[in-house]
Amino acid sequence: MSLLTKAVRGTLDLLPSVSHKTQYIENTLLEIAENFGFSEIRTPVFEHTELFKRSAGETSDVVQKEMYTFTDRGERSITLKPEGTAGVVRAFLEHGLFNDALPQKMSYITPCYRYDKPQAGRYREHHQFGIECFGAAGAAAEAEIISLANEVFTYLGLVNISLEINSIGCKECRAEYNKALREYLDKNAEKLCETCLSRLEKNPMRILDCKSSVCSAIAAEAPKILDYICGDCSEHFLTLQKYLDAMGIEYSLNPRIVRGLDYYSRTVFEFVTGDLGAQSTVCGGGRYDGLIEELGGAAMPACGFGMGIERLLLLIEKQGCELPEKDRCELYIVSADRDASYMAAKIALEMRNFGTICLFDICERSVKAQMKYAGKINARYTMVLGGDELAKNEAIVKNMDSGSQRTLSLNDFTDNFMRLVLDNSVDDFNFGNLNLQQKNEASSFLTLLQGGKSEDE
């Protein structure tokens, strides 16, 4: 097959056969966030380039080599968001949300774009679940978002994920530490790798992150940030640990976590797993007290995290965690001729309005082919409509799991069908698609029916 073109490198298609998994995950994430008091915010996928340059930092890898930047027809420099925080902070400031009751807590699910070299678990377009909390300076805020992430993992049934935390201090103590660090690194400068050499001036802490054996050996002997952070920062970090202890969340201290985005301060953390190869970080975040000021707002403490949805799904599949099945077609209406098809269309609409998945043939295929199709899509019940049935105003409904059949009147068919379902197994029936009002109606309907048990064959 010679296609005109294929999906762009590093992008993924989410196909209908698996989209329910992602839907479930995303709904779960937003619901858990809501339980923690975080409500969804949606911001555009692109922003003015300067926003990301300023927030992520000119020295960050993201800004230096990974952004999707283009000039639009109005000569604006536009960038597809490489991460979620900047846009949310921009909206927070632009709409004066800092005037609302503090803290302001927000969640989001958004696509992010980075010009990386693709690998499994790393894509040029990926989707990120994120949390931002504005206006809370205390360590309880970080503790809360960490426990939120932790809750997501336990809820989804994931294992083998560990939490690593670190403090990189505030502006003041970090300056002092950087000074000490640079003095140390200068002494070893000729041994450092090329990239680290270039980081030496602007952002020496990134060198601690370097994986090259020489650099990491040098880093191992380097002064430790935790020995330099000021009293307040130290107290903050200890308080965070007490909160985590109180909630029974396990963690380890990892002084090498510095994070790639320049806006972090004090707490940084990562949830990592050994089950995803080189893409080990499932969730990363921390505190960024200086960012809002950096973007033109009044000083305001803030913290948050990002979580990769594709990685989450990969991990779920790798670990064999159970996800809900795709919603099942409850009734497939087989029609033998055109008149039956008209009736099928009418009944299907009634059933759908009742909130259940109901399908009928739209290919004018043979009865056998329709039955086959119903079997293939795993329909729970089928109903055969033809001349005989229309004449008698009734239809044969077949349970595809057991193979048993019953005749139902077409008058008030939906009610009759529900009665049949009740006789077979109430629990099997899926009310997932009903809205709240419909659910109430349906449950009182079922309660009513349960009073007078109907005859069985």
Added chain:
RNA sequence: GUGGAUGUAGCUCAGUUGGUUAGAGUGCCAGGUUGUGGCCCUGGAGGUCGUCGGUUCGAUUCCGAUCAUCCACCCCA
């Protein structure tokens, strides 16, 4: 951005030591008589062997480039 592996039907893979009409399983469609699925049987559709170029009388098989996927580095979610 660096290094390595891979690339044949929708999917999983055979195969051609370079030679005429490229295979299997599975999936898809249709039949196996009168209106009923899952098993079985039969038939059909579907590939210019990732793409472009080179060597050759001739390449899907050899060589090169390119694109894509995967792995490690890097980076991060």
